[in-house]
Amino acid sequence: MSTATAQKKGFGATLWDYLTTVDHKKIAILYLVAGGIFFLAGGLEAMLIRIQLAVPDNDFVSAGLYNQLITMHGTTMIFLAAMPLIFALMNIAVPLQIGARDVAFPFLNSLGFWLFFFGGVLLNVSWFTGGAPDAGWTAYAPLSTTSPGHGVDYYVMGLQISGAGTLIGGINFLVTIVNMRAPGMTYMRMPLFTWTAFVTSVLILFAFPALTVGLFLMMFDRMFGANFFDPQMGGNHVIWEHLFWIFGHPEVYILVLPIFGLFSDIISTFSKKRLFGYSAMVFAVVLIGFLGFMVWAHHMFTTGLGPVANSIFAIATMAIAVPTGIKIFNWIFTMWGGSIRMTTPMLWTVAFIPSFTLGGFGGVMLAAAAADYQYHDTYFVVAHFHYVIVGGVVFGVFAGLHYWWPKFFGTMLSEKLGKLAFWPFFIGFHLTFFIQHFLGLMGMPRRYWKFLPNQDLDLGNLVSTIGAFLMAIGAVIFLINVIVTSVKGEKVSGDPWDGRTLEWSIPSPPPFYNFTQTPLVRGLDPLWIEKRQGNGKMTPAEPLGDIHMPNNSFIPFVMSLGLFIAGFGFIYQVDDKNWLIVGIAGMLITLGSMFVRSVKDDLGYHIHKEDLEKGAGSE
Amino acid sequence: MKGWMGKSRVLFLFGIMLLTLTGCGLPNLTALEPKGEGADVIYDLMMLSVIIMVVVGVIVMALYFFVLIRYRQKEDNQDYIPKQTEGNKFLELLWTVVPILLLIVLAVPTVQKTFMLADTTPAEEDKEDAVTIEVTGKQYWWHYNYNGLEVQASQDLYIPTGERVYLKLAASDVIHSFWVPSISGKMDTNPGTGNVNEMWINAYEEGVYYGKCAELCGPSHSLMSFKVVAVSPEEFDQWVEEMKNVNPDATPESESAQAGKELFNSKGCIACHAIGSSPAAAGPNLTNFGSRVKIAGILDNNKQNLIDWLQHPEEIKPGNKMTGKYGNTDADNPLTSEEAEQLSDYLLQLNPTEITPEDAEAQ
Numbered sequence: 001m002s003t004a005t006a007q008k009k010g011f012g013a014t015l016w017d018y019l020t021t022v023d024h025k026k027i028a029i030l031y032l033v034a035g036g037i038f039f040l041a042g043g044l045e046a047m048l049i050r051i052q053l054a055v056p057d058n059d060f061v062s063a064g065l066y067n068q069l070i071t072m073h074g075t076t077m078i079f080l081a082a083m084p085l086i087f088a089l090m091n092i093a094v095p096l097q098i099g100a101r102d103v104a105f106p107f108l109n110s111l112g113f114w115l116f117f118f119g120g121v122l123l124n125v126s127w128f129t130g131g132a133p134d135a136g137w138t139a140y141a142p143l144s145t146t147s148p149g150h151g152v153d154y155y156v157m158g159l160q161i162s163g164a165g166t167l168i169g170g171i172n173f174l175v176t177i178v179n180m181r182a183p184g185m186t187y188m189r190m191p192l193f194t195w196t197a198f199v200t201s202v203l204i205l206f207a208f209p210a211l212t213v214g215l216f217l218m219m220f221d222r223m224f225g226a227n228f229f230d231p232q233m234g235g236n237h238v239i240w241e242h243l244f245w246i247f248g249h250p251e252v253y254i255l256v257l258p259i260f261g262l263f264s265d266i267i268s269t270f271s272k273k274r275l276f277g278y279s280a281m282v283f284a285v286v287l288i289g290f291l292g293f294m295v296w297a298h299h300m301f302t303t304g305l306g307p308v309a310n311s312i313f314a315i316a317t318m319a320i321a322v323p324t325g326i327k328i329f330n331w332i333f334t335m336w337g338g339s340i341r342m343t344t345p346m347l348w349t350v351a352f353i354p355s356f357t358l359g360g361f362g363g364v365m366l367a368a369a370a371a372d373y374q375y376h377d378t379y380f381v382v383a384h385f386h387y388v389i390v391g392g393v394v395f396g397v398f399a400g401l402h403y404w405w406p407k408f409f410g411t412m413l414s415e416k417l418g419k420l421a422f423w424p425f426f427i428g429f430h431l432t433f434f435i436q437h438f439l440g441l442m443g444m445p446r447r448y449w450k451f452l453p454n455q456d457l458d459l460g461n462l463v464s465t466i467g468a469f470l471m472a473i474g475a476v477i478f479l480i481n482v483i484v485t486s487v488k489g490e491k492v493s494g495d496p497w498d499g500r501t502l503e504w505s506i507p508s509p510p511p512f513y514n515f516t517q518t519p520l521v522r523g524l525d526p527l528w529i530e531k532r533q534g535n536g537k538m539t540p541a542e543p544l545g546d547i548h549m550p551n552n553s554f555i556p557f558v559m560s561l562g563l564f565i566a567g568f569g570f571i572y573q574v575d576d577k578n579w580l581i582v583g584i585a586g587m588l589i590t591l592g593s594m595f596v597r598s599v600k601d602d603l604g605y606h607i608h609k610e611d612l613e614k615g616a617g618s619e
Numbered sequence: 620m621k622g623w624m625g626k627s628r629v630l631f632l633f634g635i636m637l638l639t640l641t642g643c644g645l646p647n648l649t650a651l652e653p654k655g656e657g658a659d660v661i662y663d664l665m666m667l668s669v670i671i672m673v674v675v676g677v678i679v680m681a682l683y684f685f686v687l688i689r690y691r692q693k694e695d696n697q698d699y700i701p702k703q704t705e706g707n708k709f710l711e712l713l714w715t716v717v718p719i720l721l722l723i724v725l726a727v728p729t730v731q732k733t734f735m736l737a738d739t740t741p742a743e744e745d746k747e748d749a750v751t752i753e754v755t756g757k758q759y760w761w762h763y764n765y766n767g768l769e770v771q772a773s774q775d776l777y778i779p780t781g782e783r784v785y786l787k788l789a790a791s792d793v794i795h796s797f798w799v800p801s802i803s804g805k806m807d808t809n810p811g812t813g814n815v816n817e818m819w820i821n822a823y824e825e826g827v828y829y830g831k832c833a834e835l836c837g838p839s840h841s842l843m844s845f846k847v848v849a850v851s852p853e854e855f856d857q858w859v860e861e862m863k864n865v866n867p868d869a870t871p872e873s874e875s876a877q878a879g880k881e882l883f884n885s886k887g888c889i890a891c892h893a894i895g896s897s898p899a900a901a902g903p904n905l906t907n908f909g910s911r912v913k914i915a916g917i918l919d920n921n922k923q924n925l926i927d928w929l930q931h932p933e934e935i936k937p938g939n940k941m942t943g944k945y946g947n948t949d950a951d952n953p954l955t956s957e958e959a960e961q962l963s964d965y966l967l968q969l970n971p972t973e974i975t976p977e978d979a980e981a982q
Binding site: 062063064066067134135136140142143146231232236237238271272273274276277278279280302303304306307310311314315318319321322325326328329330332333335336337338339340341342350353354357358361364365367368369370371372373374376377378438441442443445446447448449450451452454455456457532 | 643644645648649650651657658660661664665668669671672675676679680682683686687690691692693696697699700701702703704705706707710711714715718719722725726729730732733734735736737788792793794796798800801803804805806807809810811812813814815816817829831832833834835836837838839840841842844917937938
């Protein structure tokens with residue numbers, strides 16, 4: 001995925017550049033590549049799961065390995081694929097959409113990425129050191145606290161480290177959106193993607209600490225002999241369920257809200273219309289974000305919280321359908337009366353609407369607490385959340401990558417291959433998951449290593465597996481598209497889609513300082529306004545002047561590497577206390593780099609006005 | 620555009636075809652053919668929500684397809700700039716208020732039924748006769764202690780039909796979840812004494828119903844099946860009497876079974892497996908093992924399967940607690956074929972009750 005300039009620089013220099021970069025666009029590429037690789041790993045795990053379940057009483061994988069596969073599939077897809085891919089999109093687009101030269105804290109941006117990356121690598125190392133975690137991605141105690149081996153230890157340490165990265169990233173985007181908007185870019189003129197990135201960052205800020213606390217308690221239970229979740233010792237495992245879902249439910253919205261925003265931008269662009277009901281859309285996003293924190297116990301209807309709690313959480317959950325419905329109708333009415341161009345990003349978006357609506361229907365059905373006693377922990381739930389996460393987030397990531405590929409790499413993914421990838425993925429998706437609603441009601445619980453013959457579950461499972469292979473074909477065609485596009489390397493203009501927002505007012509890929517002069521924003525869809533009412537270019541809000549830029553830094557990498565090393569120390573000190581030395585050494589590396597960062601002045605540098613005028617500012 | 624529509628239509632027809640082919644699932648397993656009060660109540664709620672969703676879905680999809688077909692960019696009109704509509708207050712209000720009303724229609728019965736299913740106090744007049752069973756989930760089997768009846772049983776849960784049977788659910792190791800889809804919804808079994816859950820089940824007709832564990836509990840989670848055997852109240856009373864009066868030390872008839880009984884003691888089976896009404900339940904209670912619907916919850920109940928199970932438990936149910944517990948024998952070959960056969964003969968003749976799953980199934 002090297003760009004033309006990178007090829008000139010040679011591999012070593014490029015590698016060093018990416019290891020030390022603080023540029024939001026390069027960090028976006030890092031997130032994209034890392035998230036993409038983890039997505040492939042998670043996808044491979046999914047395929048193994050579906051092969052195992054293709055026929056009844058199958059012995060393709062062993063029971064122990066199967067539990068590792070489902071755990072790692074869920075954990076990888078949520079934490080290591082969906083999260084970073086969302087961050088890739090947020091990194092590439094948010095600063096550009098608000099007319100900023102970078103995020104508020106470029107150093108933290110890099111640190112956030114490397115923490116996520118090393119956390120993810122640590123988690124996956126478990127495959128090669130005696131077994132991955134096997135207690136499900138929800139890691140319910142006491143199964144997780146008593147799971148033999150070190151699998152769950154890797155889960156705890158890996159997620160703790162990558163979770164810190166996500167939290168840092170969230171705070172960074174909050175500050176960026178609050179402080180770095182170009183003149184005239186008021187809150188109610190922000191593109192919907194930026195709005196949703198903002199709300200998602202708030203959710204990250206409030207949700208991830210719950211996970212951090214839960215993981216710390218579990219870490220002490222597993223590694224240092226505490227008994228927070230052990231009922232035999234006076235602990236209570238239900239506390240883990242609460243902590244996990246207080247994080248876990250907002251996490252769903254953390255993933256899907258930016259995608260809502262992205263779809264809003266795409267629908268508006270490719271219908272050539274202003275978003276219908278902009279303020280209602282903003283209100284709906286904020287409301288979904290708020291309600292997202294009030295519904296976690298709907299994951300625990302069968303835990304035994306009692307009818308009062310169940311009823312309250314049931315009604316709160318149903319309430320979320322209202323703002324979500326508002327969004328669906330507003331999307332449809334944005335297209336109403338428009339001039340719809342069926343480009344690949346639009347195709348994914350148009351496919352998203354019915355898919356996600358079905359996911360939402362499943363959600364309302366699940367919200368009915370009494371009925372959930374049948375759905376809970378069956379394939380109905382599996383079907384529902386894949387409809388929401390694949391039909392929402394994955395479709396959205398595909399749409400977003402096609403849409404913003406010019407801003408990532410300055411090239412355009414092939415429309416032909418894009419559509420060719422879409423169809424098998426779309427059909428495969430519905431084939432895989434629609435029937436799972438019925439499998440669940442027909443008596444197939446989730447996380448089943450095998451289903452026994454003669455229970456009328458054979459055909460449904462076979463169909464589901466066939467669908468999964470179609471999805472895999474779609475994903476492979478997308479990869480081919482990426483390779484073909486980068487080999488061809490045809491450059492495109494700054495505004496290939498006839499865009500409406502600020503990111504399309506600058507070249508593709510943008511220069512590393514983004515905007516030569518900060519633009520003046522005159523309303524919602526600022527570029528569209530200039531195209532209709534002005535000269536088609538943004539009016540600068542400042543005279544041409546020196547641009548202050550941050551220096552690259554290797555410290556975030558080292559800081560994260562320290563925690564990665566310390567992770568091994570903490571995991572293996574359970575067997576042998578000497579490993580504590582490794583833990584302490586890792587912590588010293590991290591603290592040492594924090595110390596260096598604190599005492600060493602790093603004031604950045606300036607690109608001089610004269611260089612900008614000459615156009616020599618580009619690398 | 621035509622091809623696009625065509626494809627979705629084919630997909631839709633294909634989906635319908637598949638559903639017809641698969642049907643609603645296996646009777647006595649599927650939740651879509653309720654055979655008990657709980658499942659019935661839930662099925663009604665489910666259908667109500669489906670109807671509401673279908674109504675909304677039809678409206679959304681009609682608008683969606685209309686918009687996609689009608690407002691697609693025309694070849695000859697690519698420069699057309701649509702009117703930049705800001706929104707419409709009336710429409711916004713409409714699609715806020717109508718969903719709220721629809722959700723109220725769903726929310727009211729939801730709350731009602733949630734409370735109804737959670738009401739685990741028997742009515743005053745039934746208090747004396749109500750059957751209460753302590754259900755314990757264990758890796759990877761189920762134990763039942765019939766409160767006040769001095770009956771202990773495992774795996775096959777005998778209940779009387781036509782009345783609410785009250786369950787107190789707990790677990791001894793990790794969380795499990797007790798689910799008999801065609802009779803009732805599920806409830807988690809929590810470890811420890813602080814989170815005991817209560818529910819009731821009520822089977823309308825006699826029959827053998829499939830039960831499953833629905834909370835990930837280890838490698839053999841998917842094999843933690845059990846059965847609910849619903850028999851008439853009279854037969855249930857008879858079953859209780861028969862189970863209560865079992866003599867655990869009765870000498871079997873055949874020689875082979877007698878030898879099996881010796882092995883049962885000498886190999887240490889007896890340390891975990893009770894026969895009779897002893898409450899000890901480190902392993903499944905074997906009082907009526909001969910009439911079990913399944914061996915280990917999953918294998919058909921016959922001698923060959925039992926021999927296989929005794930000789931290779933780890934292969935059949937990975938992670939079970941019986942593997943490697945046969946006294947001081949060779950770990951690779953814990954039982955000789957002869958020993959396994961004798962033990963099987965002993966276990967299969969443990970059949971003290973006239974009331975068996977076959978009675979229930981025959982109804």
